[in-house]
Every structure is written in structure tokens, then in C-alpha cells.
Amino acid sequence: MFFKDIIGQTETKQRFIQSVKEGFIPHARLISGREGTGTLPLALAYARYLHCTNRQEEDACGTCPSCQKFNKLSHPDLHFVFPIINKKGNKEAFCDDFLPEWRKFISETPYAGLTTWLEAIDAENAQGLIYARESEEILRKLNLKAYESDYKVMIIWLPEKMHETAANRLLKLLEEPPEKTVFLLVSEEPEKIITTIRSRAQALNVPPIADEDLARALAEKQTISSEDIALVIRLAKGSYEDAVNIIQSTNENEAYLDLFITIMRNSWTRNVVNMKAKADQFASMGRDRQKGFLAYSQRMIRENFLYCLQAPEINYMNRKEAEFAVNFHPYVNEVNIIDFMGELALAERHIESNVNPRMIFFDLSMKIAVLLKNKN
Numbered sequence: 320m321f322f323k324d325i326i327g328q329t330e331t332k333q334r335f336i337q338s339v340k341e342g343f344i345p346h347a348r349l350i351s352g353r354e355g356t357g358t359l360p361l362a363l364a365y366a367r368y369l370h371c372t373n374r375q376e377e378d379a380c381g382t383c384p385s386c387q388k389f390n391k392l393s394h395p396d397l398h399f400v401f402p403i404i405n406k407k408g409n410k411e412a413f414c415d416d417f418l419p420e421w422r423k424f425i426s427e428t429p430y431a432g433l434t435t436w437l438e439a440i441d442a443e444n445a446q447g448l449i450y451a452r453e454s455e456e457i458l459r460k461l462n463l464k465a466y467e468s469d470y471k472v473m474i475i476w477l478p479e480k481m482h483e484t485a486a487n488r489l490l491k492l493l494e495e496p497p498e499k500t501v502f503l504l505v506s507e508e509p510e511k512i513i514t515t516i517r518s519r520a521q522a523l524n525v526p527p528i529a530d531e532d533l534a535r536a537l538a539e540k541q542t543i544s545s546e547d548i549a550l551v552i553r554l555a556k557g558s559y560e561d562a563v564n565i566i567q568s569t570n571e572n573e574a575y576l577d578l579f580i581t582i583m584r585n586s587w588t589r590n591v592v593n594m595k596a597k598a599d600q601f602a603s604m605g606r607d608r609q610k611g612f613l614a615y616s617q618r619m620i621r622e623n624f625l626y627c628l629q630a631p632e633i634n635y636m637n638r639k640e641a642e643f644a645v646n647f648h649p650y651v652n653e654v655n656i657i658d659f660m661g662e663l664a665l666a667e668r669h670i671e672s673n674v675n676p677r678m679i680f681f682d683l684s685m686k687i688a689v690l691l692k693n694k695n
């Protein structure tokens with residue numbers, strides 16, 4: 320991550336660059352801002368700039384030995400602390416146990432938040448935490464001599480997730496900071512960090528990304544039409560991560576609707592060959608998307624049922640969904656609605672209990688073929 324890779328935030332970048340040029344390197348900074356505004360990318364770009372041995376006016380050089388190590392996020396004087404989970408069979412996990420996943424996460428999705436990170440390490444329902452024992456690791460790392468550069472940099476992502484014991488030990492470190500050590504606390508909820516830590520760190524609030532900067536980044540990095548960008552920008556409120564999530568869910572919805580329409584048509588025409596082909600497609604989607612599709616289908620059935628009750632005020636369909644409903648809604652009615660919903664919910668439960676998805680889907684198509692005969 321370089322300063323040039325950061326989306327917008329021109330003023331904040333300048334503050335970092337200027338402070339390095341002036342030799343003003345606070346031993347602790349609290350960089351806070353909403354998820355998706357670029358707090359972690361800024362910390363990474365700042366650390367790279369600080370370590371670069373051939374600093375340019377506005378950014379790190381990208382080619383010096385230090386920069387080369389930053390490319391792999393493996394600089395020996397760059398340390399990371401972040402929320403983790405206790406994996407089964409490994410009750411005493413440390414951040415370093417998750418370093419490969421962490422490096423991948425911050426190189427591929429530096430704007431993402433805790434939810435994405437916990438998915439990346441298969442946390443399931445576990446909450447991410449910075450455990451008390453991590454503080455010993457922090458101490459050990461800081462007691463090491465700086466290998467290659469003037470500064471040791473420790474990036475602590477989401478210090479608000481720190482166990483109290485670890486927080487108190489961190490406070491001691493901030494009160495008597497080891498020489499040439501820079502702590503970068505990257506927080507989304509600084510009010511949850513103990514005040515004594517907050518008061519020892521130079522605060523830097525990262526604002527939401529300006530709309531025009533966000534629009535430019537989305538046009539460059541995402542597949543989205545210029546009309547849709549305006550809507551996404553309005554909803555994302557300056558968070559790149561939110562914008563990406565909105566785009567993904569819209570794209571996914573469209574794919575789900577296409578599949579939904581195809582299934583209904585195949586079942587109506589009793590086209591067994593196509594039913595089988597769609598079952599193959601469904602099986603290749605992956606479990607989360609299979610479940611997502613079945614949940615989406617239940618919503619569509621419900622909406623079409625409400626459509627035939629002539630109650631537009633309780634109808635939540637987008638334009639494309641509503642277009643399909645014009646002709647489809649008579650097929651969902653009081654005779655079959657319960658069975659329709661029941662079959663879709665059953666399929667969802669079967670996916671969860673690892674029944675063969677191809678069979679689930681084909682079976683569902685056949686049942687739908689019967690249900691569709693009950694047209695109003």
C-alpha cells in the first residue's frame with residue numbers, strides 16, 4: 320500500500336507526509352474512522368513511507384530493500400496486532416499464527432472490516448479478540464532490536480477489541496515508550512478504548528471519503544454503470560467497503576433473479592433436461608450462495624403472493640422483479656403458498672446438513688412443477 324493507492328483523503332495523506340518530512344514522528348497515533356474510509360491503508364502507507372530508505376516527495380520509492388519487503392508485508396520491523404479467534408485444537412492462538420491470512424486480507428481487501436476478516440479466518444460465530452496473552456508477544460517483539468530501519472512500527476488494528484489485561488500492558492508501553500518505536504492504533508470505535516490510552520496517542524480522525532473520490536475509485540475498480548454509481552455513492556456515505564458490498568449484493572440479486580426465473584420456466588414447461596442443467600449450475604455455486612439463493616427465492620414467493628393480494632404498499636421488489644411478477648404472481652396463491660415456502664425452507668435446511676445440492680435442487684424443481692399447476 321502506497322499513499323498513491325489511497326482513495327481520496329488528500330489532506331490526511333499530506334499530514335502524514337509532512338510530519339515525516341519535518342521529523343515529527345509521534346510514538347503513538349490513534350487513527351480512527353468508519354469502516355471503509357481507509358484508516359488501515361493510511362497506516363500501511365505511512366509505515367512504508369517511514370521505513371523507505373529512498374523517500375520521494377509524496378510517496379515511498381517502491382524499489383529500495385525496505386519497500387521490497389513491504390511488497391510482501393514481511394518487513395522485520397513491521398509488526399501487526401489484530402483480533403483473532405481460538406481455533407479448535409489450538410487454544411493458545413497468537414496473531415502470528417494468522418499472519419498468512421492477514422497478509423492476504425490486507426493486500427486484497429485493505430478497506431474491509433472485521434466481518435470480512437472473521438470470514439477470512441473461518442471464525443463462524445466466534446468474535447474476534449486481541450487476547451491478554453498477545454501482550455507478551457508485543458513486548459517480546461518490541462524488545463527486539465530494530466533490524467533494518469530507524470523505527471519499529473506496530474500496527475494495532477481495532478484496539479477496541481483488546482482484552483483489558485492487554486490494554487493495560489499496552490498503556491504501560493505507551494507511558495514509557497521503547498525508543499524508536501511507533502504504535503499505530505487503527506480504530507473504528509475509539510470511544511471504546513480506555514481514555515488513558517487515548518490520551519497518550521496523537522489523534523487523527525479520518526473523515527468519510529469525498530463523493531467524487533469514491534465515484535472515481537468505483538468507476539476504476541468495479542464493474543458498475545455510471546447511473547448506478549450515483550445511487551451507490553448516496554448509500555455508501557463515504558465508505559469504500561460499504562460501496563463494494565452494495566454493488567456485490569445488487570449483482571448477486573440479479574443473478575439470483577435470473578436463476579429464479581429460469582427455474583420457474585423449466586418447472587412450468589416440465590423441461591427435465593434444463594432442470595438437470597440448472598441443478599448442475601446450482602451445485603457449483605458454493606454453499607453460502609446456494610443458501611442465499613434459497614432465501615432469495617422465499618422472498619420472491621412471498622412478494623408474489625402479496626402482489627396477488629393487491630397490496631402494493633407492502634411490496635418490496637425492484638423494477639426487474641416487479642416486471643417478472645406481472646405474469647408470475649397468479650401462480651403463487653393461497654392454495655400453494657404454504658407448500659411453496661415449506662419446500663424452499665426444507666431445501667435450505669438440507670443444504671445446511673450437507674445433502675447433495677444437485678439432488679436437492681432437482682427434487683425442488685420437480686416439486687415446483689407440481690405446485691405451479693395451482694394457478695389462480
Ligand SMILES: [Zn+2]
Binds near residue numbers: 371373374380383384
Ligand atoms: Zn523505498
